[in-house]
Every structure is written in structure tokens, then in C-alpha cells.
Amino acid sequence: MTRVIVAGPRGKMGSEALRMIEKQEDLELVACLDHKYAGSQVKDFDELPHLDATFYDDIQTCFNAVSADVLVDLTTPEYGYIHTKTALEYGIRPVVGTTGFTDEQLQELTDMAEDKETGVVIAPNFALGAVLMMQFAKWAAKYFQDVEIIEKHHDKKLDAPSGTAAKTAQLIQDVRETKKQGHPDEKETIMGARGADIDGMKIHSMRLPGLVAHQEVVFGSNGENLTIKHDSFHRESFMTGVKLAIDHVMKLDILVYGLENLLE
Incomplete structure (x- = not known):
């Protein structure tokens, strides 16, 4: 079972990711990162799946409170960059759908992933x-x-x-x-x-x-x-790629940019 945290759960992509995770027998949603509603449960929101995972508004508090394997980040370039760095520091493998990173940021994250020997997947498009x-x-x-x-x-x-x-x-x-x-x-x-x-x-x-x-x-x-x-x-079109990235990131010890690098 792969334990997953989703950042950006109330967004259109994030909520679709929650629905995808709910359907997968080998995935478990353990927490969500959101700038609002800390302490709430996913099931408290009518538009989201009926899941028990808790919302956190601070990433370090979240990582210290729950055990997770993968962070799926579907936020913004600013927060996605911070979340990815922090996840690597905690040994959690990021799967990032956020675009807009600079070349310098990508290089820093690449070097950090290699140093930590921890997989990262950054995909401009998951479809x-x-x-x-x-x-x-x-x-x-x-x-x-x-x-x-x-x-x-x-x-x-x-x-x-x-x-x-x-x-x-x-x-x-x-x-x-x-x-x-x-x-x-x-x-x-x-x-x-x-x-x-x-x-x-x-x-x-x-x-x-x-x-x-x-x-x-x-x-x-x-x-x-x-x-x-x-x-x-429809954003459901991206979820096959998100699942593929989650499965592959568990086997990686480097940063991979682009989903095409995971396809045979």
C-alpha cells in the first residue's frame, strides 16, 4: 500500500486526484495540504470523496504527524517548489503536476534528489x-x-x-x-x-x-x-498519468522530468 498526501485537494486537479486515489486498492490517502481548513477531514466537504484524511495548512506539521510515501503536488509553482524541497528533506517522494519552475529551480531539485537518492517525478502534463x-x-x-x-x-x-x-x-x-x-x-x-x-x-x-x-x-x-x-x-484525463507517476516514483532514486521518460 502506497501512502499518499495530496497538496491542493480542493482544486480541480486535486479533487480529481482524490477521486482517483479512492478507487485504487493499492493507494491510501493519509493527509492533505491546504492553506485553509486545517483540522478538517476530506469527508467534511460535499464535493470531495468520503475519506478520513485530515487537512493541514503547514507542510512540516503534516509530515511530522503522518507517515507517507508520496506527495502529489497540484498547487502553484511557488508552493510546488517549496513542497518538493521539503518532501525531499523528509524522504517523501514528490509527484508534481505544477508547471512554471525555473531552470535553476529544476537543477536544484535534481541535485537534491540525487543527493538524497529519492525519486521525484515532475510532469508538465499527466495526460x-x-x-x-x-x-x-x-x-x-x-x-x-x-x-x-x-x-x-x-x-x-x-x-x-x-x-x-x-x-x-x-x-x-x-x-x-x-x-x-x-x-x-x-x-x-x-x-x-x-x-x-x-x-x-x-x-x-x-x-x-x-x-x-x-x-x-x-x-x-x-x-x-x-x-x-x-x-x-476533462481533468479525469490526467489521472492515468498521475497513477503511473506514483507507481514509478517509488522505484526511482533520481528526478525525472516529463512523463514520457516513464513510458516504455
């Missing part, structure tokens, strides 16, 4: 379809040098571009020679109209109510376009 979309894009980038990434998310998302878009761009960079796309004399008459620039490729971020998580990677060549697209219409 298996999205992970495959990124891998397909990397494959296609070997043959199509001109590419733009369009990502669309709900209007409550804090970071732009999304972690998935940034990860996709990184994967494409691994196989693509730097190229400045578009006309050499191109000018933006409105600043930002052409999107963010990474190695000459463009990333565009859309934020609207009604969206969940959507991305398309559009490649262009002479006389043809190739579009690789993925849509998550």
Missing part, C-alpha cells in the same frame, strides 16, 4: 495523449524545420506558455537546427503578435473560460502542413 503528442512532434521535427506551437487553457491558469508547450519546444530543439522563421524583414505592428520566440519557433498561448488543456503543433513545408493536436476535455 498520456499529450505525452504522445509531444513525442510525435519531436519525431516530426526531424523532417519539418518550420513549426509553431499553439496552446489553449482555461483562464485560471497562472503560467504562460504552459509547461507542456515549453516541454514540446525543448524536445523539438533537441532535433531541430536553430532557424528564424517567417520573413527576414517581418515587423510586429502590435507587440507580441507573433508570439514567444524559442530558437526561432513561435509559441502562442490562449486563455479562455470553457477550455481545459489543448495544444496543437503545426509544421509547415513546401505545399503541405502537418498538425499534431491533443485535447483534454
Whole structure:
């Protein structure tokens, strides 16, 4: 039985994670981290599963009060970074769905995980379809040098571009020679109209109510376009990946960034 703490249990992703854990015979929810309602039980909230796990508003108090194997963090970059560091200090394995970490923070966490010999999984996207979309894009980038990434998310998302878009761009960079796309004399008459620039490729971020998580990677060549697209219409789509990460993090002694590194 793997004992799990969930940070961010009242959020849309966190509450979905609680429902997933409730259905798994090999997982046990032992506590939740939340900035409100310390001392409450999960079952006290009508919208959450009928579970006995207690809410804590202080991470060290939580870790000292309960025995846990894994911390599933679905909060914000600021708190996710602090939670991950603290979990490693306590020998608890983090599974992190929070995006927006800086390169310096990721390197620090990587070094810390290696020093502690404790597994960490940080995944920009837990949807298996999205992970495959990124891998397909990397494959296609070997043959199509001109590419733009369009990502669309709900209007409550804090970071732009999304972690998935940034990860996709990184994967494409691994196989693509730097190229400045578009006309050499191109000018933006409105600043930002052409999107963010990474190695000459463009990333565009859309934020609207009604969206969940959507991305398309559009490649262009002479006389043809190739579009690789993925849509998550419900946060339940992320839970297969969360469960996969929980299972794998128990076997790791390093930090793994990206769910694709856990797939065969």
C-alpha cells in the first residue's frame, strides 16, 4: 500500500486526484495540504470523496504527524517548489503536476534528489495523449524545420506558455537546427503578435473560460502542413498519468522530468 498526501485537494486537479486515489486498492490517502481548513477531514466537504484524511495548512506539521510515501503536488509553482524541497528533506517522494519552475529551480531539485537518492517525478502534463503528442512532434521535427506551437487553457491558469508547450519546444530543439522563421524583414505592428520566440519557433498561448488543456503543433513545408493536436476535455484525463507517476516514483532514486521518460 502506497501512502499518499495530496497538496491542493480542493482544486480541480486535486479533487480529481482524490477521486482517483479512492478507487485504487493499492493507494491510501493519509493527509492533505491546504492553506485553509486545517483540522478538517476530506469527508467534511460535499464535493470531495468520503475519506478520513485530515487537512493541514503547514507542510512540516503534516509530515511530522503522518507517515507517507508520496506527495502529489497540484498547487502553484511557488508552493510546488517549496513542497518538493521539503518532501525531499523528509524522504517523501514528490509527484508534481505544477508547471512554471525555473531552470535553476529544476537543477536544484535534481541535485537534491540525487543527493538524497529519492525519486521525484515532475510532469508538465499527466495526460498520456499529450505525452504522445509531444513525442510525435519531436519525431516530426526531424523532417519539418518550420513549426509553431499553439496552446489553449482555461483562464485560471497562472503560467504562460504552459509547461507542456515549453516541454514540446525543448524536445523539438533537441532535433531541430536553430532557424528564424517567417520573413527576414517581418515587423510586429502590435507587440507580441507573433508570439514567444524559442530558437526561432513561435509559441502562442490562449486563455479562455470553457477550455481545459489543448495544444496543437503545426509544421509547415513546401505545399503541405502537418498538425499534431491533443485535447483534454476533462481533468479525469490526467489521472492515468498521475497513477503511473506514483507507481514509478517509488522505484526511482533520481528526478525525472516529463512523463514520457516513464513510458516504455
